[in-house]
Amino acid sequence: MNSQRNLKPDIKASSLEEFLNYFSDQGLKSFHAKQLFKWIYQKGAEYFEDMTDLSADLRKKLKNDFAFSHFSPEKVLTSKDGTKKFLFAVGENEYIESVIIPSSKRTTLCISSQVGCKFACRFCASGLNGFSRNLTTAEILNQILYIKNHEKGAMITHVVFMGVGEPMDNYDNVFKSIRIINSSSGLNIAARRITVSTCGLIPQIRAMAKEGLQIELAVSLHAANNTTRSQLMPVNRKDPLDKLLATCKSYSKATKRQITFEYVLIKGVNDSQEDARQLARQVKGMLCKINLITCNQVKALACCSADRQQAVKFQNILLQKGILVTIRAPRGEDIAAACGQLRYSLSKKKR
Numbered sequence: 001m002n003s004q005r006n007l008k009p010d011i012k013a014s015s016l017e018e019f020l021n022y023f024s025d026q027g028l029k030s031f032h033a034k035q036l037f038k039w040i041y042q043k044g045a046e047y048f049e050d051m052t053d054l055s056a057d058l059r060k061k062l063k064n065d066f067a068f069s070h071f072s073p074e075k076v077l078t079s080k081d082g083t084k085k086f087l088f089a090v091g092e093n094e095y096i097e098s099v100i101i102p103s104s105k106r107t108t109l110c111i112s113s114q115v116g117c118k119f120a121c122r123f124c125a126s127g128l129n130g131f132s133r134n135l136t137t138a139e140i141l142n143q144i145l146y147i148k149n150h151e152k153g154a155m156i157t158h159v160v161f162m163g164v165g166e167p168m169d170n171y172d173n174v175f176k177s178i179r180i181i182n183s184s185s186g187l188n189i190a191a192r193r194i195t196v197s198t199c200g201l202i203p204q205i206r207a208m209a210k211e212g213l214q215i216e217l218a219v220s221l222h223a224a225n226n227t228t229r230s231q232l233m234p235v236n237r238k239d240p241l242d243k244l245l246a247t248c249k250s251y252s253k254a255t256k257r258q259i260t261f262e263y264v265l266i267k268g269v270n271d272s273q274e275d276a277r278q279l280a281r282q283v284k285g286m287l288c289k290i291n292l293i294t295c296n297q298v299k300a301l302a303c304c305s306a307d308r309q310q311a312v313k314f315q316n317i318l319l320q321k322g323i324l325v326t327i328r329a330p331r332g333e334d335i336a337a338a339c340g341q342l343r344y345s346l347s348k349k350k351r
C-alpha cells in the first residue's frame, strides 16, 4: 500500500511530540497521544476501530484526520538457516525488501530506506534499476510493524538500516522513524540496538553526530585506497576516503561511539594481503571495529567473493596490527538475502 498516495497524513508520519501538539490544538487531553502511540507501536492496532479504549468520537475524528496504512508482503522467502525475506510492494512496480535474521541471542530486522538507490556500488543489487524515491516515515515503520504484528514469535531485538537504499540520503524520514523505533511509548528498541549503515555521506555523518542519539553507525568502506574505492563505490569521487575517515574520527570523538567499518571481500579486487595492511594503517588508532563480509553473488554483477581462506588471512593481518575485526557469517544466501537482489529479479520479470 502506498501511503504517499493518500491525501490525509499517515498516522505513522507523526512523532509523539506532534501528536501532543495535535491533541492540544484540538482541545483534547494530551494523554491520548501516548495512548495512540501505544496502540500503533505496542498493541498491534492496524485500524482505528482496534483502539477500544478510545471513545467512538475520538476514533471517528482520528479516522477523519489521518490515514492508517499497513503492509502485507507480496512474497516471503525462508532460508534453510532461518533467515526470512519479505518483499513489499509500495507502488506500481515499486518494491522494497526487509529481512529477519534470527540468531541464538538476537533477532535482527534489516529494513529498506529507499525504493532503489542512487549510489550504484559495483557489487550491490539495490542500485541496478536506479533510484525511484525515498520511503516515507510510515513506510519505514510499516516494515517493522508488519513483522512485529504478523510473524508470531519474531521478537525483534535489533533494527539495521541495511536493506535497499541509502538511509543517509533519506535523512529526515529515517531519523524521524528512528526516534519512534527508540521511543519508550513507540517500538521501545534501545538506541544501541539500532544501526544506520551508510556508503559514506560526509555531511550526513556530521549531522548524525549532533543528533544526540546513542545509535550505531556502520560505514561501508570496502577499500583502503581511493583508486579501488572509487572503482567499487562511485560515491568516493564526491566524498573521498581520507575526508571520510577524518569525519569518522571526529564522529567518534564527539559521540564517544565506536564505528563499524564494513568491508566486502571481493576476489582479486580488495582482498590482498597488501589491502589488509593498508586498511590497518588507515584505521589505526580509531575507535572502530571492522566487519569483513564475504560478497553475496549477484548474477547481474561481475563480483566474486573472496574464499574463506583468503578472508581468514585478511583477518589475521588486521588482528596482528591490533585491529578489532570479525568475519560476518553469510546468511540467507539461498534466498538472495543481500541488498536488493529479490526486488531486482522480480522487476526484471515484469519489464
Ligand code: SAH
Binding pocket: 121, 123, 124, 125, 161, 162, 163, 164, 165, 166, 167, 197, 198, 199, 200, 218, 219, 220, 262, 264, 293, 294, 295, 296, 297, 298, 338, 339
Ligand atoms: N546504503 C547503505 C546501506 C545498505 S547496504 C550502505 O551502503 O551501507 C548494507 C551493506 O550491505 C553495505 O555494507 C553494502 O555494501 C553491503 N552489500 C551490498 N551488496 C552486497 C553483496 N552483494 N554482498 C555482500 N554485501 C553487500
